[in-house]
Amino acid sequence: MNKVTFFILMLMLTLFVCGYHASAQQGILENASISGSLQTDAQYYVPDKAMGITDSTLNGNVFGMNTSGELNYSVGNFRAGMRFEAYTPALKGFDTRAKGVGIPYFYASYSNKYIDATIGDFYEQFGCGFALRAYQEWNLGYDNAIRGAKVTLRPYKGIKVTGLTGYQRFFWNNYVNILNYDRGLVSGVDGDFNVNEIFDLQMKTQISFGGSFVSKHETGLSKTVSFVFDDSTQYYKLNLPENVATAAGRINVSHGGFGFYGEYAYKINNPSAYNTYIYRPGQALYLTASYSTKGFGVTLAAKRVDNMSFKSKMDASGSDQLDINFIPPLSKQHHYSLPSLYPYATQYNGEMSLKGNVLYSIPKKTKLGGKYGMSIELDYTIVYDIKKDSIQFNGVSMIDQPGTEGYTSPFFAVGDHCLYSDLNLTVTKKFSQKWKGVFSYIYLIYDKDRVEGHSIGEYGVVNAHVGLADVSWKIDNKNSLRCETQWLFTRQDKGNWGTLLFEYSFLPHWFVSVSDEYNYGNEDKDQRLHYYNVSGGYVYNSTRVTLSYGRQRDGLLCVGGVCRYVPAATGVSLSLSTSF
Amino acid sequence: MKKIVLTLVAVFCASMLANSQVVSAQTSSSDTNTGKKVPSVTLKTVDGKSFNxxxxxxxxxxxxxxxxxxxxxxCIKELTAINDVYADWQEETGVTLYAVSIDDAQRNANVKSFANSKGWDYEILLDSNxxxxxxxxxxNIPHTFVLNGKGEIVWQHTSYMDGAENELFEVVKKVAKGQSVKQ
Known part of the structure; x- marks a missing residue:
């Protein structure tokens, strides 16, 4: 523990003390207020022979703890805050570079009716994020905050213009390292215009549009690539662009229950490690139309992504978190564990997807709806790769050759491989005052090799059927019991799974749950494991404490379409969160 | 090891402080609830209008x-459960519920469609950023706040268990009558 860390910890404690007194006594200054939050997740790992975890694989790394505390102070139009983070060390599955203690996030801002100005660290999203999105997700250990300055102007009603510049967070890397070409400078401007508000149009149709321009400036770049011609290998030093820009435009129209949204982004040539150093420009198009009225909703969406990875470091790997933009998947984000065994994440190097979603609530007091009604959701997503045609270079045809345009791709042509398909039907029904349930059927096709980036043929394409039921019984005003069962059937990957969960809650503070996920269909009999878990928790207002013991299967954990790999582990976990 | 111990101490102290604040607020609360003002942030409605x-x-x-x-x-279980009794709550206390979606902007159309199809009578706001x-x-969500008539935060709660909406309604009833909410 060095002096700096110790000082930071003490400073944090002092601020928490001040925060407490200030908020309890209505502020040191008139109208000042302090608020904050705290979250800590700790895990103690034990050996588990069946899971292949032994003392030697653990190698002394039996403990992990992630802690974050945030404090915000506001007085009048001013606001300042900071976040303290400690990974001592990080939980398994988090990037090892996360290890450390410090204050990675702090800011000061001023805002009134016409302006918001921030200096320090900030988060932002332009449109759907095709050009820029800086955000944080604690459970994923993801944080690509920008440190610099951001100004938003609202000069006239319905007009919002944002400008920003800065460097993205790169774990604990010093921002001084930027001088060593550690990552590039991100700058952007975005305009958002609401036509109805600008022209004071009092009509049912609402129209707004916007556009953004984002650039990355990175110097000190160097890359040599090899070409193979007639059995001889030649080396070329690439002429790399120091500036890469993305421009995006969007439009949003709504008329009562009807809605339409479209966004298009274009990125100029951006050879990078992620796209194998090709010079092809990138494009993304997203269109969605929807109609809804009380009790009914339908949404259709289409998307094409072609070479749209945009990172603030040319040779960044997928796990470097230096993403400037974000393109979320269209597919449904499943609520239950087994359908989430095969989650889809957007393929930035190329995908075409379609989605349809229909929601209907059968009214109360009808034959099918019963006394309380019943809601039905039908959802379908299909994703293909894009068609890539080879290009000619010195009389040789090639695809994705570093230093070339890479490939050509007709805009409306679909590739040969179905990457993902998800057809699901969910019925939610309240049977009586005491009983209610959720029932789902899901059919998944998941090209594990292409989606997760394995070599082709390693795992193959998974076809899986999932059925699940989640039934709640409200015993009385204080006690309730929930039972969840899920079944996944597949001949590929790890075979069939079955799960059973019981959760008992005693209002208003306590809950306990017992669950088991059983991989009974694994071809390898030694891997037919029970992933059991016992947990209990206490909730008091905005404070929540959970303690659990059990096994965690390896797989992908996804929040909002962004995923991280979680390794298999057995042990005790403690989680605490609070806010004030 | 030292780091771990110190972090644990810091975490423990901070959480104690957070809780002791709760206790002191309880002892000092008078007939009228006072709390923090809601910070000013510009969001969007599902129709694309600005909302501060x-x-x-x-x-x-x-x-x-x-x-x-x-x-x-x-979150969906909680909002669905409240929706079943929302009309009664409104009649008795005049309460209004703002359901703030933190989904990414690409799902805005789905949010509107979902809320509409469920027949939710809430004001839906989009907090995409x-x-x-x-x-x-x-x-973590669900996270629910209760504001008094002056727009001050007087109560908050995280997570949802079946039936917890009744506790929320007890709080709302007290706030509607101007009684203190013990937190």
Missing amino acids: TADLENGGKPIIVSFWALWCKN QDFKRAMNVG
Whole structure:
């Protein structure tokens, strides 16, 4: 523990003390207020022979703890805050570079009716994020905050213009390292215009549009690539662009229950490690139309992504978190564990997807709806790769050759491989005052090799059927019991799974749950494991404490379409969160 | 090891402070609830109109602000359970519920469609950049706040268990009558 860390910890404690007194006594200054939050997740790992975890694989790394505390102070139009983070060390599955203690996030801002100005660290999203999105997700250990300055102007009603510049967070890397070409400078401007508000149009149709321009400036770049011609290998030093820009435009129209949204982004040539150093420009198009009225909703969406990875470091790997933009998947984000065994994440190097979603609530007091009604959701997503045609270079045809345009791709042509398909039907029904349930059927096709980036043929394409039921019984005003069962059937990957969960809650503070996920269909009999878990928790207002013991299967954990790999582990976990 | 111990000490102290604040607020609360003002953040409605959170207002009646997302199972369970009794709650206390979606902007159309199809009579707000979530110090969702007639935060709660909406309604009833909410 060095002096700096110790000082930071003490400073944090002092601020928490001040925060407490200030908020309890209505502020040191008139109208000042302090608020904050705290979250800590700790895990103690034990050996588990069946899971292949032994003392030697653990190698002394039996403990992990992630802690974050945030404090915000506001007085009048001013606001300042900071976040303290400690990974001592990080939980398994988090990037090892996360290890450390410090204050990675702090800011000061001023805002009134016409302006918001921030200096320090900030988060932002332009449109759907095709050009820029800086955000944080604690459970994923993801944080690509920008440190610099951001100004938003609202000069006239319905007009919002944002400008920003800065460097993205790169774990604990010093921002001084930027001088060593550690990552590039991100700058952007975005305009958002609401036509109805600008022209004071009092009509049912609402129209707004916007556009953004984002650039990355990175110097000190160097890359040599090899070409193979007639059995001889030649080396070329690439002429790399120091500036890469993305421009995006969007439009949003709504008329009562009807809605339409479209966004298009274009990125100029951006050879990078992620796209194998090709010079092809990138494009993304997203269109969605929807109609809804009380009790009914339908949404259709289409998307094409072609070479749209945009990172603030040319040779960044997928796990470097230096993403400037974000393109979320269209597919449904499943609520239950087994359908989430095969989650889809957007393929930035190329995908075409379609989605349809229909929601209907059968009214109360009808034959099918019963006394309380019943809601039905039908959802379908299909994703293909894009068609890539080879290009000619010195009389040789090639695809994705570093230093070339890479490939050509007709805009409306679909590739040969179905990457993902998800057809699901969910019925939610309240049977009586005491009983209610959720029932789902899901059919998944998941090209594990292409989606997760394995070599082709390693795992193959998974076809899986999932059925699940989640039934709640409200015993009385204080006690309730929930039972969840899920079944996944597949001949590929790890075979069939079955799960059973019981959760008992005693209002208003306590809950306990017992669950088991059983991989009974694994071809390898030694891997037919029970992933059991016992947990209990206490909730008091905005404070929540959970303690659990059990096994965690390896797989992908996804929040909002962004995923991280979680390794298999057995042990005790403690989680605490609070806010004030 | 030293680091771990110190971090644990810091975490423990901080959480004690957070809780002791709760206790002291309980002992010092008078007949009228006072709390923090809601920070000013500009959000969007599902129709694309701007909405400033400093304008959260319900004619002196209580307000519930509930953070949710399409991927959050318990949020949807909570909002569905409240919706079954929402008309009764409104009649008795005049409460209005603002359901703030933190889904990414690409799912805005799905949010509108989902809320509409469920027949939710709430005011749906879109916090795509999660500015309001951060300003309100919300970590995990569901996270629910109760505001008094002056728009001040007097109660908050995280997570949802079946039947917990009854506790929320008890709070809303007290706030509507101007009674203190013990937290």
